[in-house]
Amino acid sequence: MGLSNPFPFLVGPPFYLFIAFGLRGWLEEDHRKGMKAIRSQNYHAALEYFDQSIEFFENYPKVDKYRALTLLSAARFSFREMGMVNKAYCLGQVGRVSEMAALYRQVFQEYPENDIARMALELMDLKEE
Numbered sequence: 438m439g440l441s442n443p444f445p446f447l448v449g450p451p452f453y454l455f456i457a458f459g460l461r462g463w464l465e466e467d468h469r470k471g472m473k474a475i476r477s478q479n480y481h482a483a484l485e486y487f488d489q490s491i492e493f494f495e496n497y498p499k500v501d502k503y504r505a506l507t508l509l510s511a512a513r514f515s516f517r518e519m520g521m522v523n524k525a526y527c528l529g530q531v532g533r534v535s536e537m538a539a540l541y542r543q544v545f546q547e548y549p550e551n552d553i554a555r556m557a558l559e560l561m562d563l564k565e566e
Contacts, residue, residue, distance in 0.1 A: 467493065468516055471523060480527040487524040491517055514551070518544065522553050 471486030494501040494517035501515045514522075521544045528537035538561055544554040 465490075465516065468520060468523075471520070471527075475523065475527065478530075480530040483527045484524060484531070487520045487527065491520040491524065494520065514548075518548050518551060522551065525554075525557070 467486045467490040471483045471490060474480070474483035474486060494515070498517075501517055521540060525537045525540040525544065528534075528540060538558075541554045541557045541561075544551055545558055548554065
């Protein structure tokens with residue numbers, strides 16, 4: 438075989454892309470459904486989807502950690518982090534403000550570089566003054 442046979446080079450990359458995009462569609466399904474529910478202002482449904490997404494990425498942290506390879510995603514935030522922030526937003530939209538604040542605090546504690554959580558916490562502090 439060796440380099441003289443181009444077959445592995447012709448089949449390998451398309452096969453990898455097929456598997457990666459297939460995995461991405463399956464692994465990100467709950468997150469995508471949550472975002473779609475937010476767009477249609479169905480926050481209760483979005484909460485359920487984000488809970489499922491967060492749970493998945495908590496159970497399989499390496500999928501999220503190596504998302505550039507497993508999901509072909511170069512996103513700055515992990516999917517767990519995005520799910521938590523989106524869930525906090527939905528909690529606020531349905532009036533569960535204390536849970537929203539607690540989740541934003543958790544996000545900021547676990548991900549101190551998260552500007553969304555930081556700004557949300559700063560706005561809540563301003564509102565309380």
